[in-house]
Amino acid sequence: MVLIMxxxxxxLSDRDLERRVKGFLTRxxxxxxxxxxxxxxxxxxxxxxxxxxxxxxxxxIHCCQRVAGVLGFKDQIEVGxxxxxxxxxxxxxxxxxxxxxx
Numbered sequence: 001m002v003l004i005m006x007x008x009x010x011x012l013s014d015r016d017l018e019r020r021v022k023g024f025l026t027r028x029x030x031x032x033x034x035x036x037x038x039x040x041x042x043x044x045x046x047x048x049x050x051x052x053x054x055x056x057x058x059x060x061i062h063c064c065q066r067v068a069g070v071l072g073f074k075d076q077i078e079v080g081x082x083x084x085x086x087x088x089x090x091x092x093x094x095x096x097x098x099x100x101x102x
């Protein structure tokens with residue numbers, strides 16, 4: 001892909017574009033945005049993963065739109081905290097086990 005900025009042409013590979021988008025997301029002040037997966041094919045970014053709130057999802061989309069070279073994107077972001085099931089008793093401190101059992 002060739003990106004034209006002013007009179008200058010910049011060639012961006014999908015890998016370069018992925019790095020730019022991921023770098024932009026990691027500079028945001030939301031930890032969940034740092035965990036977003038970014039994939040690029042012919043300038044179209046696919047973002048996937050989980051964020052805590054709708055606001056974080058919108059911020060992620062906005063960030064992707066602001067990166068030069070992104071021709072489009074597919075949003076596969078899920079909103080909401082992931083609920084862990086089947087938490088092993090071995091991961092709990094002994095003082096916590098009676099409170100959960102009762």
